[in-house]
Amino acid sequence: MNVFQAIQERREITKYSDQLIPDDKLKKVEDAGYYAPTGNNLPSKHIVVVKDRVTLDKLSETTPYMKWLKEAPAAIAVTGNPTVSKYWLQDASIACAFIWLEAVEVGIGSAFGAVYHSEDEEESIKRENHVRALLNLPEEQRVVAVLGLGYPKENPKPKNHIPREEVVSYEKFS
Numbered sequence: 001m002n003v004f005q006a007i008q009e010r011r012e013i014t015k016y017s018d019q020l021i022p023d024d025k026l027k028k029v030e031d032a033g034y035y036a037p038t039g040n041n042l043p044s045k046h047i048v049v050v051k052d053r054v055t056l057d058k059l060s061e062t063t064p065y066m067k068w069l070k071e072a073p074a075a076i077a078v079t080g081n082p083t084v085s086k087y088w089l090q091d092a093s094i095a096c097a098f099i100w101l102e103a104v105e106v107g108i109g110s111a112f113g114a115v116y117h118s119e120d121e122e123e124s125i126k127r128e129n130h131v132r133a134l135l136n137l138p139e140e141q142r143v144v145a146v147l148g149l150g151y152p153k154e155n156p157k158p159k160n161h162i163p164r165e166e167v168v169s170y171e172k173f174s
């Protein structure tokens with residue numbers, strides 16, 4: 001599979017089978033996050049891989065929008081450290097994207113659970129603290145997302161993409 005195929009085939013997968021993810025496949029997904037670029041090449045990101053069932057169940061309660069973690073056999077939390085780089089949010093987001101795409105390549109479905117809440121600082125702290133406590137994260141680590149991982153139980157319906165001309169323009173915005 002080439003990169004463009006992975007980009008085209010990628011979907012959010014929120015229903016998982018009982019099949020466990022082999023370590024070599026999970027390692028490739030982890031490494032995709034590890035090798036992702038960072039602004040100024042600064043080490044602002046961290047990824048925490050979780051396979052413990054109790055922790056995954058508790059992580060599913062981080063926000064109302066990641067209940068699918070209760071079925072997932074694994075998850076990767078992606079965090080960023082603003083004291084290391086002003087690009088912490090971009091660094092962590094790019095790592096999330098690489099993780100998601102590598103999951104496609106190795107046949108694993110992934111879902112994106114947003115944790116950091118840019119509009120409501122109080123809610124963000126509450127959600128992030130929930131993850132911090134479970135994963136032993138230092139205070140300065142901001143929790144960008146928790147990605148659920150697992151073999152898809154079913155394939156999602158085909159996706160209706162936003163019309164291309166609404167998203168892509170040439171030379172000037174139009």
Ligand SMILES: Cc1cc2nc3c(=O)[nH]c(=O)nc-3n(C[C@H](O)[C@H](O)[C@H](O)COP(=O)(O)O)c2cc1C
Nearest residue numbers: 010011012013014065066111112113114115156159
């Ligand atoms: C920044 C961002 C935040 C997201 N947050 C959530 C979330 O909290 N919970 C969830 O189930 N899906 C979340 N998603 C997944 C999107 O809802 C999903 O990717 C989108 O509906 C498009 O579907 P597709 O991934 O199958 O193309 C998020 C995706 C992105 C990129």
